[in-house]
Amino acid sequence: MTYRIKIGLLAATSLLIGATTPAKPLHLATLAKVAQVDERYQSYNIEMVEVTGGRFWAPYGGPADERYRQRPPLDLTNPRLIAFARNLGPAYMRVSGTWSNNTYLPAAGETVTAPPPGFKQVLQRRQWQTVVAFSKAVDAPLVTSFAVSTGVRGADGRWQPTQAQRLVDLTNELGGTLAAAEMFNEPNMPSLAQPMPPTYNAADYGADFRIFRDWARKAVPGMRLLGTGAAGEATMMKDPPAALGPQIASADILAANPNSLDALSYHFYGTVSQRCAAQNIGVARKDEALSSAWLDRTLIDYAYYAHLRDTYEPGKPIWNTETAQAACGGSPWAATFLDSFRYLNQLGALAQKGVQVVMHNTLATSDYALLDRDTMTARPNYWAAVLWHRVMGRVVLAAPSSPSPRLRLYAQCLRGVSGGVGVMALNTGTTAQTLPIGGALQAWVMRGATVDAGTITVNGQTPAMEANGTLTGLAPAKVQGRVTVPGQAIAFIAAPHADNPACR
Structure with missing residues (x-):
């Protein structure tokens, strides 16, 4: 040997x-020196649906039209998964995603076997307990977003903090840390948070956010408020397909409540995988993976959101709270060395711009994950992440x-x-x-x-x-x-x- x-x-x-x-x-x-990043600059996502179990991106090799497949909850007590994540710490762990928009958390002592009206998933209290335990074990304080579907709305249609407060209380009870939160995952696409009020618009979001902001400042004063958490408005979603429903521009969202955030957040994917080819957005192409156009695409969205930050939240830091090779679970080659060039280039390029945090999606599920969930082995991007973590410090040159x-x-x-x-x-x-x-x-x-x-x-x-x-x-x-x-x-x-x- x-x-x-x-x-x-x-x-x-x-x-x-x-x-x-x-x-x-x-x-x-x-x-x-050109910038300095957060000590948890390189971070990751575990989607809410990974915690609850549910229909997530289907592995390749099934029926040609299969987009989703039922998956059991990710085992966050797996010692091997914990060890892999610990080697990336300190980091932030974001538990959010599209499924977070309509997930129900039962009250203490409440037995729920199906989502109540106005929700699509159930987060059992014991499941959140494993999230908090994992977070503490791997030195990754939590970042999240909250339910915004009709199940959390009053008779006037406004957002109410009952579910959010329940999550905060449970996290505190378990000794966890909610480091930051977006109110709403990807509010530029409200149709993905169904069921939602059918005419939901920027004014509605603005009114909801004022309630959220005022509640959060009192209920969780140490939790940084992030927003808007929108996705790809300068690239992937610049001309969104009609099938995704009416869009809400981040500019309109921010204009409704300027100077209200602790950091401006956004999501970035270069495009979508072939799972979502029917949306006619354009799919990620393997033959372009090392091209300047593909590698530099991340800077287009950065510039777009940096301009919004400068206009509505001047002086605030920028966080990229969700990103990967391609939306809709990633292309097959997202799990290969070919994508490590994009993964690392994005970390280097955004650090040069002073972005404070970049959260990869996901740690352990689907093709864009750092780990293969089924075999619990590391993919090339995981080893790229480890080397970045060991060599690249906070001060950017x-x-x-x-x-x-x-x-x-x-x-x-x-x-x-x-x-x-x-x-x-x-x-x-x-x-x-x-x-x-x-x-x-x-x-x-x-x-x-x-x-x-x-x-x-x-x-x-x-x-x-x-x-x-x-x-x-x-x-x-x-x-x-x-x-x-x-x-x-x-x-x-x-x-x-x-x-x-x-x-x-």
Whole structure:
């Protein structure tokens, strides 16, 4: 075993110090600070329907027209799932999603076997207990949204906080933390929260939000108010299909109650998976996965919501509270190394813009998940997330100059090392690229046997998790002076002696 590991590291080292022509030095010591992100910047979602059980995105391979499939609740007591999540902490865990809009929580002692009128799902109290226990075990305070369907509305049609208060009380009783919340998941598409008042509009949302805001400030003063939590208004939902019903613009929502939020939140998906091809939005294309148009699409929605923030909530931070490769559960290739370029590029690009939190959807269910729920094994994006977590600190630096448009470089202060710099290199091209950095370095190179492989290696080793929750196969290669990033590979580089003053 020891012999094989040593050979693997030697092979990785020879790969890293290959003989391609070096680019200009990166000058890590002089990179300026451009932003600082939340310590829980990289976070994740567990959809409410994963907690309750219900009809979620169907695995591929079934009937051609199958969009949803009944799934049992995710076992949040699974020690392996807990260990995987713990290795991503500290993080935030958002429990929300479309299904949260119409989920009923029974009162203490109330027995409910079917959703009451005005609701579609039931969240049993014992299920929320497992959510809170999981949250505490993995150092991931909760972010959520609340029911808004007709079941929580009074005779006047206005939102009432009875269900929200019940969730808050139960969370407090269990010793949990509600760090932040949106009132409504994706309010730009109110038809997805059925049953809803048929003519629900921005004025209705504005009136509801005033009730929500005033209740939350008193009932949960430590919970940050996020909004609008809308999805894709500059890209995917710019021209929404009629089948999704009337839309409400975030601009109209925010104009009704300016300066009311603690942070502006939004959701981003590049487009939809083939499960939702019938909506005629356009599906994610595998042959475009490494293109600039696809990788930079996240910045279009960021700019749209940043403008709204500047107009209606000036000076407030921005959170991306739900994002993944494609809506509707992700494409089949969302579970492969090919999507790791998008996953990491989005983290790097949004950090450069000062976005405070990015919450991947989901941790463990459907094709876009970090983990395979059925086998409880890690997908490439999970290992990408672990390396980001280990290398990239909170202080964001100006991006180093790249020798090629196909090589995307991002830099942040090295986690846990004063003066050190961490570099992430995404080589979307087929030609190896050499980065002269100088000094003693550590490097982790992620590769797939093919770029769309479902598994990866790091420095020639296959990462895994042992029974005790320890991650293996992630040892860095020690490199002197320069790092070569193979074609269609990803590298993380630690320069502990960079001596960048912004990192001290």
